[in-house]
Amino acid sequence: MEDIKQQHPSIIKITRLNKDNLPIPVIAAEFSGDESIDPILTINKICNHKVITEKRRKPKGPIQCQR
16 A cells, blocks of 8 residues: 555555455545546556556445345
8 A cells, every 4th residue: 555655646545445344355545636546547456466446436325224
């Protein structure tokens, strides 16, 4: 994560997402409004690991309890 922040200083925060209080292999990055995120979307490898980058999807409806 520090490597990504050094390459792209517009990143403010990187958070690993959880499901049922367990970490999943998805991270969310928060950016300052100063730069375009297009260079970030072209990243396909981090530390020799293949990654997929995409914009965060908005929820389709109201949040519902799954219990």
